[in-house]
Amino acid sequence: xxxxxxxxxxxxxxxxxxxxxxxxxxxxxxxxxxxxxxxxxxxxxxxxxxxxxxxxxxxxxxxxxxxxxxxxxxxxxxxxxxxxxxxxxxxxxxxxxxxxxxxxxxxxxxxxxxxxxxxxxxxxxxxxxxxxxxxxxxxxxxxxxxxxxxxxxxxxxxxxxxxxxxxxxxxxxxxxxxxxxxxxxxxxxxxxxxxxxxxxxxxxxxxxxxxxxxxxxxxxxxxxxxxxxxxxxxxxxxxxxxxxxxxxxxxxxxxxxxxxxxxxxxxxxxxxxxxxxxxxxxxxxxxxxxxxxxxxxxxxxxxxxxxxxxxxxxxxxxxxxxxxxxxxxxxxxxxxxxxxxxxxxxxxxxxxxxxxxxxxxxxxxxxxxxxxxxxxxxxxxxxxxxxxxxxxxxxxxxxxxxxxxxxxxxxxxxxxxxxxxxxxxxxxxxxxxxxxxxxxxxxxxxxxxxxxxxxxxxxxxxxxxxxxxxxxxxxxxxxxxxxxxxxxxxxxxxxxxxxxxxxxxxxxxxxxxxxxxxxxxxxxxxxxxxxxxxxxxxxxxxxxxxxxxxxxxxxxxxxxxxxxxxxxxxxxxxxxxxxxxxxxxxxxxxxxxxxxxxxxxxxxxxxxxxxxxxxxxxxxxxxxxxxxxxxxxxxxxxxxxxxxxxxxxxxxxxxxxxxxxxxxxxxxxxxxxxxxxxxxxxxxxxxxxxxxxxxxxxxxxxxxxxxxxxxxxxxxxxxxxxxxxxxxxxxxxxxxxxxxxxxxxxxxxxxxxxxxxxxxxxxxxxxxxxxxxxxxxxxxxxxxxxxxxxxxxxxxxxxxxxxxxxxxxxxx
Numbered sequence: 001x002x003x004x005x006x007x008x009x010x011x012x013x014x015x016x017x018x019x020x021x022x023x024x025x026x027x028x029x030x031x032x033x034x035x036x037x038x039x040x041x042x043x044x045x046x047x048x049x050x051x052x053x054x055x056x057x058x059x060x061x062x063x064x065x066x067x068x069x070x071x072x073x074x075x076x077x078x079x080x081x082x083x084x085x086x087x088x089x090x091x092x093x094x095x096x097x098x099x100x101x102x103x104x105x106x107x108x109x110x111x112x113x114x115x116x117x118x119x120x121x122x123x124x125x126x127x128x129x130x131x132x133x134x135x136x137x138x139x140x141x142x143x144x145x146x147x148x149x150x151x152x153x154x155x156x157x158x159x160x161x162x163x164x165x166x167x168x169x170x171x172x173x174x175x176x177x178x179x180x181x182x183x184x185x186x187x188x189x190x191x192x193x194x195x196x197x198x199x200x201x202x203x204x205x206x207x208x209x210x211x212x213x214x215x216x217x218x219x220x221x222x223x224x225x226x227x228x229x230x231x232x233x234x235x236x237x238x239x240x241x242x243x244x245x246x247x248x249x250x251x252x253x254x255x256x257x258x259x260x261x262x263x264x265x266x267x268x269x270x271x272x273x274x275x276x277x278x279x280x281x282x283x284x285x286x287x288x289x290x291x292x293x294x295x296x297x298x299x300x301x302x303x304x305x306x307x308x309x310x311x312x313x314x315x316x317x318x319x320x321x322x323x324x325x326x327x328x329x330x331x332x333x334x335x336x337x338x339x340x341x342x343x344x345x346x347x348x349x350x351x352x353x354x355x356x357x358x359x360x361x362x363x364x365x366x367x368x369x370x371x372x373x374x375x376x377x378x379x380x381x382x383x384x385x386x387x388x389x390x391x392x393x394x395x396x397x398x399x400x401x402x403x404x405x406x407x408x409x410x411x412x413x414x415x416x417x418x419x420x421x422x423x424x425x426x427x428x429x430x431x432x433x434x435x436x437x438x439x440x441x442x443x444x445x446x447x448x449x450x451x452x453x454x455x456x457x458x459x460x461x462x463x464x465x466x467x468x469x470x471x472x473x474x475x476x477x478x479x480x481x482x483x484x485x486x487x488x489x490x491x492x493x494x495x496x497x498x499x500x501x502x503x504x505x506x507x508x509x510x511x512x513x514x515x516x517x518x519x520x521x522x523x524x525x526x527x528x529x530x531x532x533x534x535x536x537x538x539x540x541x542x543x544x545x546x547x548x549x550x551x552x553x554x555x556x557x558x559x560x561x562x563x564x565x566x567x568x569x570x571x572x573x574x575x576x577x578x579x580x581x582x583x584x585x586x587x588x589x590x591x592x593x594x595x596x597x598x599x600x601x602x603x604x605x606x607x608x609x610x611x612x613x614x615x616x617x618x619x620x621x622x623x624x625x626x627x628x629x630x631x632x633x634x635x636x637x638x639x640x641x642x643x644x645x646x647x648x649x650x651x652x653x654x655x656x657x658x659x660x661x662x663x664x665x666x667x668x669x670x671x672x673x674x675x676x677x678x679x680x681x682x683x684x685x686x687x688x689x690x691x692x693x694x695x696x697x698x699x700x701x702x703x704x705x706x707x708x709x710x711x712x713x714x715x716x717x718x719x720x721x722x723x724x725x726x727x728x729x730x731x732x733x734x735x736x737x738x739x740x741x742x743x744x745x746x747x748x749x750x751x752x753x754x755x756x757x758x759x760x761x762x763x764x765x766x767x768x769x770x771x772x773x774x775x776x777x778x779x780x781x782x783x784x785x786x787x788x789x790x791x792x793x794x795x796x797x798x799x800x801x802x803x804x805x806x807x808x809x810x811x812x
Contacts, residue, residue: 040149077373081110083120091141106153113165115488125165128422135200151410158206160486167487168431172620175442177224177644182237189241203248209286216263218568221600225644228285239294250298257302265569297330303338310346312338318363331365353379439628444641445692446615460635469550480560498626514543518577526572564600602647640730642691658688659747689799695729702805717769723759733767
């Protein structure tokens with residue numbers, strides 16, 4: 001990160017402002033800081049909660065014993081940061097009259113400056129050192145100006161990278177899911193956690209562990225995919241990376257959030273049709289595993305319902321499952337407005353105050369919403385006064401919040417003093433290199449057919465092609481490469497710019513937009529088409545005329561941030577607007593075409609798959625998307641991404657996903673007494689785990705250390721993979737298991753391992769898996785986890801459908 005003279009001036013000015021702040025608020029409390037401890041309650045003696053040598057459990061008990069009801073209730077609410085709810089960047093004298101004079105649980109997204117919320121732009125977000133100093137000033141106010149000095153937990157989003165101006169940008173989570181690379185995602189977690197800590201944030205709202213089972217849902221792009229095992233492995237990797245840097249990882253959205261009825265988002269987001277076993281085996285599986293294996297200290301409760309249970313008001317979800325069964329020790333924060341929805345949406349609470357009662361008694365620790373914290377705290381105090389929330393319950397909820405703050409070390413070093421310079425340590429060149437690699441590994445080659453019987457596939461693109469037209473509405477777009485939940489303010493390379501820069505003077509590029517992302521009547525045009533306007537015909541004709549002069553056409557098409565995302569579920573999964581028409585007209589010119597898809601969800605690109613020779617799926621990339629795509633197109637990087645979701649052929653097939661129950665994806669009978677015929681298109685367009693390479697790989701020698709296992713054993717599995725091509729490449733080796741016969745119906749196949757391996761041309765590498773037999777558990781008739789004795793088939797391949805080798809084992 002390069003410092004400029006203006007940056008130095010900003011830092012000097014900030015230091016002067018903060019110095020004046022310290023004179024105003026801090027002078028009277030210098031005496032609270034002692035060697036090895038802080039006199040938080042300012043009574044002149046070292047209380048147990050102030051003593052770092054006292055066990056955490058005793059420190060919490062001591063602090064709780066000193067807290068008033070006002071101070072306790074304040075530890076159960078979020079104060080949204082600058083220009084969301086909080087109107088001040090730094091503490092003011094008026095803060096002594098605000099409800100947070102008695103403390104607050106956390107402050108969310110303070111001074112992070114979001115491009116999607118320009119009114120929240122702050123002078124303290126960048127340079128990074130200004131933010132660290134500002135956060136320290138806010139923390140100092142709570143330590144020095146509140147009676148007990150309880151520090152604040154500073155929270156922020158982090159699913160695309162830290163949600164802060166100019167932090168290191170990463171692509172969308174669905175892109176990360178496409179890497180199938182846990183080591184890489186763990187490094188992403190370390191980067192997010194390290195940058196959070198350097199900026200003063202103590203808690204990152206990531207990863208998202210929702211399992212995307214319905215491609216119509218607008219937030220598919222924010223998940224790692226549709227398979228619970230893949231989501232769990234990548235989520236665990238990110239969680240471990242974040243928390244290794246000393247900050248909290250908060251998992252979201254718990255639970256059953258990702259499949260609202262019909263995939264409807266927006267004002268709906270309710271009534272997921274999930275059977276009880278599916279709830280536990282699919283949707284809760286990642287949460288259970290990540291909580292038990294990575295020990296995160298945060299969970300965000302969702303605002304949906306399941307089987308009549310409004311999750312944020314359900315003791316079954318927040319206490320029975322999270323605390324008792326999974327062993328969660330941290331605090332549960334609500335998604336925005338989840339408490340209020342108990343009254344307004346689900347109507348299981350008779351009033352807003354009753355919604356507070358339900359949530360707290362169910363197990364919620366901290367309420368979050370874009371409204372003042374007193375909207376929650378005052379009804380909560382009233383409920384305690386009236387005995388509708390027991391003081392013991394109140395103490396339990398506050399205990400969990402304090403536990404997290406003690407584990408973070410905030411009662412030992414509330415200001416996180418560090419010798420590291422945030423301006424030198426955040427968004428470094430090495431971080432951009434990591435981001436670029438994530439971008440590269442996320443790109444999926446969906447199709448790369450030979451152009452004809454003589455010519456080889458179009459990709460990687462040769463410099464022999466001298467004239468290339470780049471067209472399509474997404475070629476020069478960049479806004480979709482930023483996220484509401486990720487970094488902003490970074491330089492972004494569009495796909496067109498990336499291609500031109502990479503090719504240099506070797507290729508003569510031309511550009512024509514061709515059409516807009518959507519037409520004037522969209523989304524109605526997804527069900528009733530409208531005639532093209534004169535302007536639309538003009539755009540399309542310009543592209544066609546330029547295409548006639550080109551050797552190759554690169555069409556960049558798909559969705560933008562206004563077509564897919566939070567609250568943006570779609571009616572159709574076809575290319576929106578006139579894009580398919582443009583592509584069909586271009587194809588009629590009989591020129592080689594590469595289609596680059598930018599999308600946040602699987603699309604039903606049936607015509608495109610049949611008639612376009614080469615297709616790349618780039619999802620929603622981040623700032624390095626243009627560079628990464630150009631690297632793949634020109635062969636600087638051999639694509640290795642694999643689909644983390646199934647691409648259906650039609651929305652009429654939904655749900656079509658992996659894993660699926662035996663027989664549920666079968667076709668139709670040719671004859672028989674119960675009806676027969678051919679009335680439906682069957683099968684996936686592209687199956688889960690699918691993705692091509694410029695290399696070709698051969699699998700051999702599947703080996704399992706023995707044939708018979710007990711339930712406590714671990715299988716040692718290996719398989720050889722040979723690169724049969726002349727191009728170095730990477731292969732994602734996928735391990736699946738099938739329970740052949742069971743007391744209850746089971747899934748046709750389950751992903752239970754994967755490994756990305758780099759293999760040079762002509763060489764052989766061996767993939768090794770260690771699989772505990774406990775990974776074969778199923779829910780029995782009593783809804784208890786059990787490995788049933790019997791035969792299982794161990795399978796390896798390069799997608800869920802392309803199984804290349806298999807062996808049978810027995811579990812006693």
